[in-house]
Amino acid sequence: MAVTLENMPKLVMRFVGVEGANRIDEATRRGVYGTLKKALSMAPLAIVDEVKKSNLRGRGGAGFPTGMKWGFIPKDAKTTYLVINADESEPGTCKDRELLYWDPHTLIEGVLISSYALGCTHAYIYIRGEMIREHRVVQRAVDEAYAQGHLGKLHDTAGRGPWKLDLTVHRGAGAYICGEETSLLNSLEGKRGWPRLKPPFPAVKGLFGQPTIVNNVETIANIPHIIDKGGPWFADLGTPKSGGTRILCMSGHLNKPGVFELPMGIPLRDVIEKVCGGVPGGKKVKAVIPGGSSMPPLDASELDIPMEFDALMTDERIKPVEVRPGIKFDMGGGKALRTMAGSGGVIVMDEDTDLVAVTARIMRFYAHESCGQCTPCREGTGWLARITTRMAKGEGRPGDVDLCASIAHGIAGNTICPLGEAAAWPMLGFLTKFRPEFEAKIRRDLSPEKRAASTQPPLVQIRGTGYMGTALPRGRT
């Protein structure tokens, strides 16, 4: 039975706003670390089973079933690592930061239980460099957990003999791409954050060449609840294929923006109207980004969709993303791209929003953050940023709309990591649903001088080099 707004228990956000709960004494008094004992009395595989039964899906972006991912660790692995992805930087996403600040101890308990299940003796938390305050709070919590003997001391267990865990907090240094799991691992190894080709997947060959599981903060913060109350209980809270609750980060044009733990699968319209008090000035919604800026937007006719992983990918009420009017984008095997639940970052835009300017800002972001390894992403994101920028200025050239679509199409599927898609999908998504807004930015009457100037808006520097991106491809005129 899925829960409703009225009867939903607060799990991961139970201590958000509770002063003092981020210190170990208060956290322990409130029950944190109470499940650890139960977990250590279970066999490691029984914990993995419980997580499988819970239908917990990754909260970092892809929604991959957590129990299944844990099952990919080779049976004969000697050293395994668990790495917590606390790099939160997908535009529109602001939930992990709340959990890190208000409730680091539940995360640490989750890390302990998960590490025990995975046979890991040294786990890492990779925390975003800009989160200076959260880094201090999490490091303090880790120090407290060491002092109390949860970390760094041998525990009696039912399944692994005497077992202990070390936990290191590793601070990033400013690079969105380090949220991508293989880039994160390279960054943790002290290198540039360049994503790795997959396979091999991290579960087989990850950190320091060993089998590694990377999980998001919110994902792991759910683990103590699952082990405490049981996988089936957790599964029951959610929809048939997604267990538990879901945090949505509601931003943009809303009367009451905020970060909310909500029933899995709540319709978007209810979140906007009931939870967030609607749009300021009684304005209409024009577009909503449902899961961080990498995801194609929804339009005003698509607000009744349940905010759940599968629904956002497959609900036929969502118009598929197109490459050109009438031609669907093919995800492979003829599968249509609608949108995705992503990281839970929901950005609401009212009827007066200039979506071309928004698209240009998004493209500038991906151009800035491209790591530069793959030509389609490195050059393509730069081109998209520059062309959408000139469109946003009202100086688009005839052919620019098709040029953007063809560049985006050329990036998707042709790169090492999904940052390429993260730029291509919203580009194609905004064009599919709001094409006339882009067309309206095309000027056919520019003087030759103005036109020459608008052809080459400033180049975007390629990360980690002194080089600027290459000149724009010639558009059709």
Added chain:
Amino acid sequence: MPLAFTAEAQQKIVAIRARYPNAQAACLPVLHLAQDEFGHISDEAIDVVAAALGLTAAHVWGVVTFYTMYHRHPTGKHILMMCTNVSCMLRGGYDVLHALEKKLGCKAGENSADGEFTLVEEECLAACADAPCLIAGEKYFLKLTPETAIQALEEIKKMPPDHKSHPAGSSGGGH
């Protein structure tokens, strides 16, 4: 005097190094430490970090230039990280950024003339529900308007500087 880690910093490096199975993995935390000690990561600082960890200077240079938070030039005492990504933009983030540029007399990416501030236009800072936002040191300034942002500058001036060491940094190009 050539740049060198203090005895205290060297002890910290030993402690950092112990948390990783190899020296290379200590590169990011030791660079953070170096920036705190030296104020910014100069070519000389790269050599010092490389020597401390037994890495090549080329490797360390590659790392430093990849990440935006390692500053290659002197910065102001306080780094203002102002977000203009979508959620902040929708709620006036650019108005705030432009007001700061005007007040400080410098563009995003530069240091203010008095050496107090370095203004950085940031990507999403994970405070989107309280947009527009700015981080200075440990503190978040939320739901900003041009007026509250200018007021925040006075408060930020009173905060401890971001890095221990602050060679006067009045020249531009702090980022």
